[in-house]
Amino acid sequence: MNVPAESARTVALIGGSGDVGRMLATRLRADGNTVRTIDIRFTDRSDPDQVKGDVTDPSPELRAVVNAADAVILAIPESVALEAIPFVVAELPEHALLVDTLSVKSRFDAALRDSALRSGAVGINPMFAPSLGPEGRPVAAVTYRDSGEVEWFLSVLSGWGSSVVRLDAEHHDRLTAATQALTHAGVLALGLALADLGVDGAELTAVGTPPHLVSLALLARVGGGVPEVYRDIQAGNPFAGEARRALAAALTTLTETVEQGSADDFASLMSRSTSTLGDRSEPLARLCADLFTDLVHRQPSSWDRNGDSS
Numbered sequence: 001m002n003v004p005a006e007s008a009r010t011v012a013l014i015g016g017s018g019d020v021g022r023m024l025a026t027r028l029r030a031d032g033n034t035v036r037t038i039d040i041r042f043t044d045r046s047d048p049d050q051v052k053g054d055v056t057d058p059s060p061e062l063r064a065v066v067n068a069a070d071a072v073i074l075a076i077p078e079s080v081a082l083e084a085i086p087f088v089v090a091e092l093p094e095h096a097l098l099v100d101t102l103s104v105k106s107r108f109d110a111a112l113r114d115s116a117l118r119s120g121a122v123g124i125n126p127m128f129a130p131s132l133g134p135e136g137r138p139v140a141a142v143t144y145r146d147s148g149e150v151e152w153f154l155s156v157l158s159g160w161g162s163s164v165v166r167l168d169a170e171h172h173d174r175l176t177a178a179t180q181a182l183t184h185a186g187v188l189a190l191g192l193a194l195a196d197l198g199v200d201g202a203e204l205t206a207v208g209t210p211p212h213l214v215s216l217a218l219l220a221r222v223g224g225g226v227p228e229v230y231r232d233i234q235a236g237n238p239f240a241g242e243a244r245r246a247l248a249a250a251l252t253t254l255t256e257t258v259e260q261g262s263a264d265d266f267a268s269l270m271s272r273s274t275s276t277l278g279d280r281s282e283p284l285a286r287l288c289a290d291l292f293t294d295l296v297h298r299q300p301s302s303w304d305r306n307g308d309s310s
Helices: 019-030 060-067 078-091 106-113 148-159 169-197 201-207 210-223 227-236 240-260 263-273 275-295
Strands: 010-014 034-039 050-052 071-074 097-100 120-126 138-145 163-167
Touching (some): 010 019, 019 034, 050 060, 078 097, 106 138, 106 169, 138 148, 148 163, 163 169, 169 210, 169 227, 169 240, 201 210, 210 275, 227 240, 263 275
Parallel strands (some): 010 071
Antiparallel strands (some): 120 138
């Protein structure tokens, strides 16, 4: 196969029935690319762009789709992606690109290094729910093996309005342990504490301060999500345990400072708590003020009996 032109590509998207897979397929097709989606759960045989297949037990049809692709995207769980590496590496044309959408990169990176990979490879992690869309949102990117096709794909993401943040695999996993695992742990821990306190949700929303309402909104979104997804974020990231232990230790420090420390000790604790923000502190404070201003127009009194905003 000849190296593709700079414009349209033929893409094999494995895991096409998931939220990330559907988002990528829709966007890539809108850019003029041909996208064949592969998933073990597909049942509609009338759609020529859908292929029912198992990447861990590839059929001749699945092999042909991968062999004809300019890019193969793995939008599948990590365990499946790791198992699929020998097949994908063997069938992927040398000019083509391998992309994963895993939330943890270090193990996949190590497995690719041990493989006979000949093509370019990059991992992306959209740092947002696919339903929100990529415009104005960050996508973390880890280049495993550089090539011109890596730059093509990352430029496509930028063209959708995303901010592409380039990281190495370990740095990616350490950052997502903080931005995802730690954040979700804090939100879920808040919910557990509220449950232990026996407080009522309607009363909390009626008298809640802006910080509390935002916290409850986070709890509703995270706690109402798919358990398997949020467990994977906690259990799959090799640095997530360290983040949770840091959260537990921080709560202990807060308690000890309040119960045993002085006013100066508490002021020092507050200063330390924001030290990581650096020169982002003021812009983030302004962002928070904007969020709180919007809450004026969405008070609990405007909610109907089902809790829906009017």
